Amino acid sequence: MSAPDCLTVVQLIATPGGNWGGMEKHTADLSAELVRRGHKVHVLAHPEYQNRFSNTIHFHPLPVQWGRRNPLLKWRLRKILRELSPNVLHAQGNKAAAMLSGEGKPGSVTLGTLHGTKSSHKDFDKLDGVIAVSKGIQQALTHPDTKLIHNGIRPHGNSVITTHRIPESQDFALAIGRLEPVKQFDNLIAAWATLKPQLPLYILGNGSEADALRSQIERLNARGFIKLPGHEDNPAAWLQHASVCVISSGREGFPYTLVEALLARCPVLSTPVNGALDLLPADSLAASTDPGALQTLLSERLADLEGLKNSQNVCFERASQELTLEAMTNLTADFYYQLLRKKTAN
Incomplete structure (x- = not known):
């Protein structure tokens, strides 16, 4: 039958x-x-x-x-x-x-x-x-x-309504996720505060680590260039304006942030977690999930954002077909x- x-x-x-x-x-x-x-x-x-x-x-x-x-x-x-x-x-x-x-x-x-x-x-x-x-x-x-x-x-369309105002007048980096230990945003904040890149970092999300992460930003005197706006209902709109998206997790199944970023044609730098290993070129991945490896990746790739985006054009096309x-x-x-x-x- x-x-x-x-x-x-x-x-x-x-x-x-x-x-x-x-x-x-x-x-x-x-x-x-x-x-x-x-x-x-x-x-x-x-x-x-x-x-x-x-x-x-x-x-x-x-x-x-x-x-x-x-x-x-x-x-x-x-x-x-x-x-x-x-x-x-x-x-x-x-x-x-x-x-x-x-x-x-x-x-x-x-x-x-x-x-x-x-x-x-x-x-x-x-x-x-x-x-x-x-x-x-x-x-x-x-x-x-x-x-x-x-x-x-499903494609998000062109909705411009966001929970938090997008900083459209400047380039910026973006990270998205629950503010929980597995996302390792403390490593990302530490690396960003050390490197002091030309573009500010926005981390969208809520969670149990929120207060600790804000305290870390204050302690590192990084409040001027690392921001925690809170949960965002429309991260796709942010990704359409971001210069780069960073995934700092210690482990993942297959992160939706990666899918949303590639569909928005926003280049991604990531720790070597599931999903990122499937879809990103090797030079867009950190050598490990350790803090030092993430800092090294950011130091090497943030210097040429246009080159980073060009290197992921094939990823964007694949995402539009498969994700x-x-x-x-x-x-x-x-x-x-x-x-x-x-x-x-x-």
């Missing part, structure tokens, strides 16, 4: 509410595009996320803040799945993969998207297929049926049908 043209797809997010990050955004964008193409999508997630999804998507609140082995949570999940009888059960992240293990039925497939590297991926081994968002993640998998699908986004929501959804839907055909053949 062949798979139907219109699939019933369940997307499971097991994040316990609160944070809305790259994985959750990925799920919302993918779900909306699948619905636009005629598929029926049901999202199972924490009730706090309901207003994040279009009303064309069927949302089912689930108390995922409970432990993955909680018997009541398991019972609720199985009850919903019995009622929906989906063709595709798609887990987003590790906890969701653990919850879907063993839930597949004849005629349906289970798969998961791995958004970051973990010490163990055993829960994904029990699914029919696995999507990795970067080469580094895919190489860490032992599953026999994996697919590399980079994150893609769109349309391209991501094409590959994801193709993988759904591939797994369904394989399941039917067996």
Whole structure:
């Protein structure tokens, strides 16, 4: 029996509410595009996320803040799945993969998207297929049926409405992300304060490190050329004006900042994290995630911003073809049908 043209797809997010990050955004964008193409999508997630999804998507609140082995949570999940009888059960992240293990039925497939590297991926081994968002993640998998699908986004258009005023009268560098230790903005600030480049640095975002980073900027007497405006609803507009975007993270799954920057044709300098290793030329990557390596990269590449941008023209073109929501959804839907055909053949 062949798979139907219109699939019933369940997307499971097991994040316990609160944070809305790259994985959750990925799920919302993918779900909306699948619905636009005629598929029926049901999202199972924490009730706090309901207003994040279009009303064309069927949302089912689930108390995922409970432990993955909680018997009541398991019972609720199985009850919903019995009622929906989906063709595709798609887990987003590790906890969701653990919850879907063993839930597949004849005629349906289970798969998961791995958004970051973990010490163990055993829960994904029990699914029919696995999507990795970067080469580094895919190489860490032992599953026999994996697919590399980079994150893609819908073009933002030309909206000029921003949360914070863009410094359009001057060149500037930009970094974007949650102000959390994994982003290593303290290393970036230290390097910028030491090098004192001709262009100021703006770091957009909020998080637990905000006060510590502001104190660091004061301590280094860098308040005049390193700014922390706060969270920005429209980073794409900033990227269209920035001279360079810097990623200083210690680890990443596949950073949306990288996607947004390349689509805005803004050159990127980065630590050697997943995503950046896939898409950027070697001379745009630091030798390691250590503070000294980032400072060396900035010292070498900030001196010739025009040359840096020219060196990444091929990256911009690749992004326009491969890092769109349309391209991501094409590959994801193709993988759904591939797994369904394989399941039917067996």
